[in-house]
Amino acid sequence: MSEKIVIIGAGQAGIQAVQSLRAEGFTGPITLVGEEAYPPYQRPPLSKAYLLGQLERPRLFLKSDAYYAEAGCELLLNTTARAIHRAEKTVELTDGRTLPYDKLLLTTGARVRRLRCAGADLPGIFYLKTIADVDALQAAFVPGARIAIVGAGYIGLEVAAVGAKSGLNVTVFEAMDRVMARAVSPAISDFFAAEHVKAGVTLKLNTGVEGFEGDGKVERIIAGGQAYDVDLVLVGIGVIANDELAREAGLAATDGIVVDRNAQTSDPAIFAAGDCTRHYGREGVELRLECVQNAIDQAKHAALAMVGRPRTYAEVPWFWSDQYDLKLQIAGLARPTDTLVKRGDPASRKFSIFHLRDGKVAAVEAVNAPQDYMIGKKLIAEGRAVPAQTLADTSIPMKQIGA
Amino acid sequence: MKRTFKAIFIEDNGIRHTIEVPEGWSLMEGAVKHLVPGIDADCGGACACATCHVYVEPEWAARLPEKTEMEETMLDFAPAVKPNSRLSCQLKMTEALDGIVMRVPKSQH
Numbered sequence: 399m400s401e402k403i404v405i406i407g408a409g410q411a412g413i414q415a416v417q418s419l420r421a422e423g424f425t426g427p428i429t430l431v432g433e434e435a436y437p438p439y440q441r442p443p444l445s446k447a448y449l450l451g452q453l454e455r456p457r458l459f460l461k462s463d464a465y466y467a468e469a470g471c472e473l474l475l476n477t478t479a480r481a482i483h484r485a486e487k488t489v490e491l492t493d494g495r496t497l498p499y500d501k502l503l504l505t506t507g508a509r510v511r512r513l514r515c516a517g518a519d520l521p522g523i524f525y526l527k528t529i530a531d532v533d534a535l536q537a538a539f540v541p542g543a544r545i546a547i548v549g550a551g552y553i554g555l556e557v558a559a560v561g562a563k564s565g566l567n568v569t570v571f572e573a574m575d576r577v578m579a580r581a582v583s584p585a586i587s588d589f590f591a592a593e594h595v596k597a598g599v600t601l602k603l604n605t606g607v608e609g610f611e612g613d614g615k616v617e618r619i620i621a622g623g624q625a626y627d628v629d630l631v632l633v634g635i636g637v638i639a640n641d642e643l644a645r646e647a648g649l650a651a652t653d654g655i656v657v658d659r660n661a662q663t664s665d666p667a668i669f670a671a672g673d674c675t676r677h678y679g680r681e682g683v684e685l686r687l688e689c690v691q692n693a694i695d696q697a698k699h700a701a702l703a704m705v706g707r708p709r710t711y712a713e714v715p716w717f718w719s720d721q722y723d724l725k726l727q728i729a730g731l732a733r734p735t736d737t738l739v740k741r742g743d744p745a746s747r748k749f750s751i752f753h754l755r756d757g758k759v760a761a762v763e764a765v766n767a768p769q770d771y772m773i774g775k776k777l778i779a780e781g782r783a784v785p786a787q788t789l790a791d792t793s794i795p796m797k798q799i800g801a
Numbered sequence: 802m803k804r805t806f807k808a809i810f811i812e813d814n815g816i817r818h819t820i821e822v823p824e825g826w827s828l829m830e831g832a833v834k835h836l837v838p839g840i841d842a843d844c845g846g847a848c849a850c851a852t853c854h855v856y857v858e859p860e861w862a863a864r865l866p867e868k869t870e871m872e873e874t875m876l877d878f879a880p881a882v883k884p885n886s887r888l889s890c891q892l893k894m895t896e897a898l899d900g901i902v903m904r905v906p907k908s909q910h
Contacts (some may be wrong), residue, residue, distance in 0.1 A: 462833065
């Protein structure tokens with residue numbers, strides 16, 4: 399009798415696992431359980447083309463409706479797991495159903511971190527993670543509206559870019575001293591900050607949010623001791639791993655479901671992949687990654703492990719962000735002690751920052767420079783040492799450096 | 802309702818898939834919607850994975866948009882690349898491409 403696989407979480411990692419299980423020849427039943435009303439879809443365009451109205455909703459879906467029948471995948475939407483009963487090997491769903499499993503995959507993702515300050519629950523304060531979030535935001539996201547964006551991370555800045563382009567009056571509040579401080583090096587922060595200011599965005603750095611005021615809806619944001627009139631607020635201050643289900647079932651889970659390099663949890667019948675996991679990166683450091691790359695690659699590895707052909711997960715992480723006509727692509731994980739090398743001139747709006755660690759390329763941040771990014775990623779994967787002066791010399795083609 | 806145009810994907814084993822793709826959609830999106838085997842499109846169209854690689858039949862070459870540096874670079878890293886290789890996520894359906902014929906590589910990895 400063939401095994402039954404249940405996957406909790408119908409996001410990028412969940413659907414990738416379905417696809418990879420079938421590609422690896424798994425023929426048993428698969429049930430994919432999703433909390434939202436929609437089949438698995440791409441999240442990255444939500445804060446970009448979808449918010450801009452340039453991408454219709456069906457184009458977000460990663461598979462057509464017909465795919466699920468063809469792949470023999472039962473898709474249960476609008477429900478999620480309430481509890482895992484490991485001894486019985488069953489999952490209890492919020493809609494009352496109980497699903498037996500032989501192997502269970504948790505791709506529960508992450509949820510937005512919410513503000514807890516005064517007035518934080520006033521209508522007109524939005525978050526951005528799901529299609530429903532964007533649809534709700536869109537009604538208020540109209541030309542001339544004054545939008546306060548809390549947090550200058552990827553989400554905040556992508557929405558700022560779309561807002562500026564769409565004729566909104568945009569102010570970004572950031573508690574730290576530079577934009578995308580957790581994700582990029584200072585030169586990239588400075589470059590993007592200047593681009594936003596050029597586009598008409600007001601940036602308030604070193605400005606923490608203290609609260610919101612309004613009569614029935616948000617009308618003012620209080621930040622850095624001052625009040626600003628606003629029509630709507632978008633909060634993008636990070637996400638929290640959805641690891642409670644695993645923890646309540648007694649699995650190792652502290653700020654993420656702990657998995658090994660084969661995406662296996664502390665229960666050999668249970669695997670996890672994507673934003674919800676805490677795993678050992680390729681450098682052997684425990685980490686959480688919130689990105690498409692980790693969702694795809696870790697799900698592929700989970701699928702391999704579930705069919706009994708485990709392969710160590712050690713892929714180079716990569717990330718991207720689109721703001722205005724700028725594409726930021728990052729590969730590898732930077733550390734504050736890296737030696738930074740600039741390649742190209744930021745004034746040309748095409749440049750990159752390479753990170754060297756012990757002489758080897760450890761990370762690259764590329765702005766409108768896809769070759770630097772792709773070849774940089776290859777150099778990282780190969781652990782190649784490249785002299786700083788070579789990387790900095792744009793008269794030496796990147797292809798030659800990567801050869 | 803959007804206009805649609807025809808695209809033909811031929812699998813490595815010779816099986817032909819003639820599909821309708823709405824104007825403005827990428828050929829990759831059309832292929833995924835119609836379950837054309839061999840178009841994996843892991844990343845969903847972000848030009849980040851090169852798993853929607855196709856060989857465009859040479860007679861269509863002149864009607865295709867130029868490759869961006871991004872597509873060019875991604876293709877440098879794709880397996881079994883030929884002069885007529887393209888990433889189908891970067892090709893938008895237009896009237897000029899009505900009837901376009903593409904061959905799907907044996908594997909995207």
